[in-house]
Amino acid sequence: MIRLALPDGHQQKHVIGLLGRTSLTVSGYELGAPNKRPDINLAGTAVTVIRPQDMPGQVAVGNFDLAVTGLDWLLDHLCRFPKSPVEGLLSLGIGRVRVVAVVHEDVNAETMADVKSLLAEGKIGRPFFRIASEYVNLADRFALHHHIVDYRVIPTYGATEALIPEDADLIIENTETGVTLAKNRLRIVGELFISTGCLIGRKGILGEKNAAVEAVVGELTRIPEVARYHDIRP
Numbered sequence: 001m002i003r004l005a006l007p008d009g010h011q012q013k014h015v016i017g018l019l020g021r022t023s024l025t026v027s028g029y030e031l032g033a034p035n036k037r038p039d040i041n042l043a044g045t046a047v048t049v050i051r052p053q054d055m056p057g058q059v060a061v062g063n064f065d066l067a068v069t070g071l072d073w074l075l076d077h078l079c080r081f082p083k084s085p086v087e088g089l090l091s092l093g094i095g096r097v098r099v100v101a102v103v104h105e106d107v108n109a110e111t112m113a114d115v116k117s118l119l120a121e122g123k124i125g126r127p128f129f130r131i132a133s134e135y136v137n138l139a140d141r142f143a144l145h146h147h148i149v150d151y152r153v154i155p156t157y158g159a160t161e162a163l164i165p166e167d168a169d170l171i172i173e174n175t176e177t178g179v180t181l182a183k184n185r186l187r188i189v190g191e192l193f194i195s196t197g198c199l200i201g202r203k204g205i206l207g208e209k210n211a212a213v214e215a216v217v218g219e220l221t222r223i224p225e226v227a228r229y230h231d232i233r234p
Contacts, residue, residue, distance in 0.1 A: 001044050002212045005059075005067035007052040008034060014094035014197055015068055022219040044212040053134070059086045059202055066205070066216060068092070072099050072135060072174060072195035075234040079137035088232040089206065090199040090217065093225030097174040099135070101142065101190035102181060104165040112146055112190040115170065119148065125169045132156050132168035139172045141234060142192060161186060198229070 006015055006029060013031060026047060028035030040047050050058065055067035056077030066089075074088055101112060107124060109115045118124040129151040133139040139153045156163065160171045161184045174195060175181055181188065199220060205213055220226050 001046060002065040002210060003063065004040070004045055004047050004216065005055050005064045005069075006038075006047055006049050007055070007068055008049050009052065011052050011068075011070065011095050011197060012049075018092060018094050018197070018220075018223070021223050024216070024219050042212055042215055044210075045216070056084070056086050056200060059200055060084045062202070066199060066201045066213065068197060068199055070095060070097075070195050071193070071198050071232075072097070072138070074198060074200055074232065075193070075195075076135045076137045078232070079141045079234040082234075085203045086200055087203045088198050088229040089201050090220055091227045091229055092197040092199060092220065093223075093227075094197040096194060096196045097176050098188075099138070099172065099174050099192040099195050100188045101192065102161070102164070102171050102173055102186045103169065103189055105185045105187045106165065107169075107187070109189055110187070115189055116146060116148070125151070128152055129170070130154055130168045131170050131172065132160050132163045133172035134158070134160060135172050138192065138234070142172060 025041045026038050028038030052069040053073045055069040131139045132154040136155045143151045
């Protein structure tokens with residue numbers, strides 16, 4: 001028996017569309033209020049619906065063998081746990097978003113170089129630079145990469161854009177169209193990476209010759225947009 005985690009939230013509609021292009025049928029995974037334990041027409045497989053951000057950690061501790069999450073959550077996990085027994089198996093080509101660094105449009109900055117100049121001049125981030133994000137580990141890595149010395153990462157759980165400018169100086173956020181950022185008078189000053197949906201699993205699982213795992217991977221890799229990962233590093 002293998003355990004497969006599927007996402008709820010905004011990723012669910014993309015996964016439903018993806019599964020609809022395979023012979024895999026998951027009953028009870030409809031939009032709206034999915035069954036937390038839907039049925040799948042694949043012997044030896046149990047499915048649970050959980051939050052995408054929880055999946056890397058759940059796979060790491062052995063609660064799931066496979067999970068469909070976002071590359072953003074996988075990289076955030078690996079930033080904190082570089083020796084984690086979790087790896088990216090397949091890029092699914094769904095749910096594409098940009099993970100970006102954002103400031104308020106009143107800040108006189110177009111790039112991170114401009115932000116760093118304002119920091120050096122003492123015109124932003126007093127008494128320290130405040131970075132808000134759901135991606136706390138990516139945010140910490142971002143600050144270190146840009147050699148920002150005095151900063152604090154503020155964990156958020158949605159609606160991060162509402163913190164700028166009063167409660168944060170910069171946010172690390174994902175955006176699909178940029179409409180929400182524009183509505184909140186926010187400006188992108190840097191892009192970290194492009195995130196899409198991905199299949200993750202515990203390391204070495206593809207070499208175990210498990211029929212259910214091979215069936216899931218085989219069905220997904222028949223889709224032209226799906227590709228195998230080779231080496232995922234934050």
